[in-house]
Amino acid sequence: MESDFVAWLRRIVPTHPQLKLGIGDDAAVLSLASSQCVVTSDMLMDGVDFVMSECDPRRVGRKALAVNLSDLAAMAAKPVAAIVSIAVPTTASIEVTKAICEGLLELAAEYGLALAGGDTNSWSHPLAISITAIGEPTARGVLTRAGARAGDAILVTGEFGGSILGRHFDFTPRIREALKLHQRYELHAAIDVSDGLSLDLSRLGRESSCGAIIDAQCVPISCDAFRLAEQNSDSGSPLDHALSDGEDFELILAVSAETADRIVADQSIGVSLARIGEFVAEPGLWLRDETGECQPLVPRGYEH
Amino acid sequence: MESDFVAWLRRIVPTHPQLKLGIGDDAAVLSLASSQCVVTSDMLMDGVDFVMSECDPRRVGRKALAVNLSDLAAMAAKPVAAIVSIAVPTTASIEVTKAICEGLLELAAEYGLALAGGDTNSWSHPLAISITAIGEPTARGVLTRAGARAGDAILVTGEFGGSILGRHFDFTPRIREALKLHQRYELHAAIDVSDGLSLDLSRLGRESSCGAIIDAQCVPISCDAFRLAEQNSDSGSPLDHALSDGEDFELILAVSAETADRIVADQSIGVSLARIGEFVAEPGLWLRDETGECQPLVPRGYEH
Numbered sequence: 001m002e003s004d005f006v007a008w009l010r011r012i013v014p015t016h017p018q019l020k021l022g023i024g025d026d027a028a029v030l031s032l033a034s035s036q037c038v039v040t041s042d043m044l045m046d047g048v049d050f051v052m053s054e055c056d057p058r059r060v061g062r063k064a065l066a067v068n069l070s071d072l073a074a075m076a077a078k079p080v081a082a083i084v085s086i087a088v089p090t091t092a093s094i095e096v097t098k099a100i101c102e103g104l105l106e107l108a109a110e111y112g113l114a115l116a117g118g119d120t121n122s123w124s125h126p127l128a129i130s131i132t133a134i135g136e137p138t139a140r141g142v143l144t145r146a147g148a149r150a151g152d153a154i155l156v157t158g159e160f161g162g163s164i165l166g167r168h169f170d171f172t173p174r175i176r177e178a179l180k181l182h183q184r185y186e187l188h189a190a191i192d193v194s195d196g197l198s199l200d201l202s203r204l205g206r207e208s209s210c211g212a213i214i215d216a217q218c219v220p221i222s223c224d225a226f227r228l229a230e231q232n233s234d235s236g237s238p239l240d241h242a243l244s245d246g247e248d249f250e251l252i253l254a255v256s257a258e259t260a261d262r263i264v265a266d267q268s269i270g271v272s273l274a275r276i277g278e279f280v281a282e283p284g285l286w287l288r289d290e291t292g293e294c295q296p297l298v299p300r301g302y303e304h
Numbered sequence: 305m306e307s308d309f310v311a312w313l314r315r316i317v318p319t320h321p322q323l324k325l326g327i328g329d330d331a332a333v334l335s336l337a338s339s340q341c342v343v344t345s346d347m348l349m350d351g352v353d354f355v356m357s358e359c360d361p362r363r364v365g366r367k368a369l370a371v372n373l374s375d376l377a378a379m380a381a382k383p384v385a386a387i388v389s390i391a392v393p394t395t396a397s398i399e400v401t402k403a404i405c406e407g408l409l410e411l412a413a414e415y416g417l418a419l420a421g422g423d424t425n426s427w428s429h430p431l432a433i434s435i436t437a438i439g440e441p442t443a444r445g446v447l448t449r450a451g452a453r454a455g456d457a458i459l460v461t462g463e464f465g466g467s468i469l470g471r472h473f474d475f476t477p478r479i480r481e482a483l484k485l486h487q488r489y490e491l492h493a494a495i496d497v498s499d500g501l502s503l504d505l506s507r508l509g510r511e512s513s514c515g516a517i518i519d520a521q522c523v524p525i526s527c528d529a530f531r532l533a534e535q536n537s538d539s540g541s542p543l544d545h546a547l548s549d550g551e552d553f554e555l556i557l558a559v560s561a562e563t564a565d566r567i568v569a570d571q572s573i574g575v576s577l578a579r580i581g582e583f584v585a586e587p588g589l590w591l592r593d594e595t596g597e598c599q600p601l602v603p604r605g606y607e608h
């Protein structure tokens with residue numbers, strides 16, 4: 001199976017100026033803008049991150065790459081290349097594997113990313129796909145989770161909650177948005193929301209040795225969160241969904257209060273930016289209501 | 305599970321001079337010797353590449369990294385870092401995942417490689433582990449599969465066949481050997497033998513637009529190949545095993561006839577080097593007996 005598939009892949013994968021040696025050797029060779037490289041990896045599995053029997057394999061390929069791009073966005077790194085390892089069930093046709101690659105290549109083209117290589121295997125179990133994305137820092141260096149300071153504002157892109165209704169496949173990795181913001185403003189720290197707004201915010205806080213207060217009425221709640229809450233009132237309020245559903249793949253940013261004012265006023269990146277609270281010196285997480293009263297908030301989301 | 309595991313990992317993973325940002329952020333940041341980077345990825349699965357219930361998980365971790373190092377060796381690239389994605393069965397204890405990492409880290413330390421990050425997941429299916437290794441070229445550049453020329457000698461490191469008896473776990477990735485040879489001699493092309501000597505040689509030939517003739521009596525046959533052939537005479541001769549078993553993770557090199565003479569005479573890298581035939585202009589693969597007669601040889605080995 002692998003040799004036919006690799007021959008097909010070599011025919012359809014476009015060349016890329018930074019890919020000096022691509023599919024078909026023991027390893028790929030990339031040429032980067034500098035000697036620094038940014039690397040991230042995510043593995044997605046059938047039954048956990050998607051249900052193969054219920055979805056277009058193109059969307060699986062797209063998602064497998066998009067979650068990695070979201071990680072590069074959180075570092076404000078420019079995507080360069082991806083390398084893909086896949087274990088396909090023996091019962092799946094080669095067309096399924098090809099469709100996965102097509103979905104992935106379409107997104108790669110959109111973000112100027114090279115498909116550098118990978119590893120194709122089959123086994124008698126469900127599909128697992130692992131992608132490693134390689135990026136390069138801009139002249140401003142990378143953003144990390146560790147730079148938030150007490151007094152910083154919490155900014156977020158987009159809306160939260162209910163991504164399970166479809167957005168977890170079709171989200172826009174915030175690469176362009178992150179690069180623009182990082183270029184124009186002084187950002188202190190960032191993380192992407194893969195597991196849940198409250199959980200990922202608490203992670204950013206922990207790495208920055210800060211706590212965080214979320215203003216309940218400021219959290220941008222997606223229509224999907226309202227829909228889910230309406231469908232099943234036991235599942236929590238729309239705000240609960242926004243705080244803990246995960247797979248929003250939006251960015252949380254830490255910036256000074258003054259920078260937050262400017263960014264929110266400018267709204268210059270094509271996706272809404274909202275200020276949803278502030279970082280504080282005391283470690284922990286709180287939800288603040290419109291009267292200003294704070295309640296401790298247990299970070300919730302998807303635990304792997 | 306992931307957060308405890310990651311906390312443990314951050315405690316035990318050593319620092320590395322080229323790892324500017326390691327485990328615990330959205331991505332890792334590496335500092336390379338130049339702006340070129342070499343990338344390779346392999347996924348291993350329970351029941352295909354090892355049998356989890358029958359082996360020490362340390363050996364699984366070691367193998368998962370070692371197969372990637374073998375790919376870097378085939379490029380004559382210096383290892384820098386690895387990033388590990390893993391899907392662990394929900395029934396496995398965290399101790400198993402830790403043991404896998406310990407096996408991997410031990411080999412990483414031996415080769416001066418940083419563990420840069422990864423992704424840990426659980427699911428209700430067997431273990432799958434995907435590692436991406438990142439290396440850097442030496443001043444001599446990388447070796448590829450594409451440089452063999454008609455008239456070149458075929459050199460191999462080590463011995464072939466029967467790796468299933470244990471060597472597929474405990475092999476030495478030929479990093480040091482490849483770097484030394486690449487430094488001292490003019491090498492034209494290389495590949496590592498992951499799927500079978502005859503199959504991988506035919507791949508090298510195809511990428512170089514050459515054919516190859518193997519001298520049957522020159523192939524270094526491992527004791528394990530003899531053992532397997534004796535255990536089951538239907539499985540083929542010791543030579544058949546050497547030509548097609550795979551997972552030897554030795555190197556095939558293409559060098560000029562004069563260089564081959566020098567390398568074989570010098571034997572300067574601490575593992576035996578044998579000349580097993582020559583590349584020819586006509587595409588194809590042949591086995592030559594001691595009388596000089598050539599028979600076409602069908603490349604055989606492990607097809608993914």
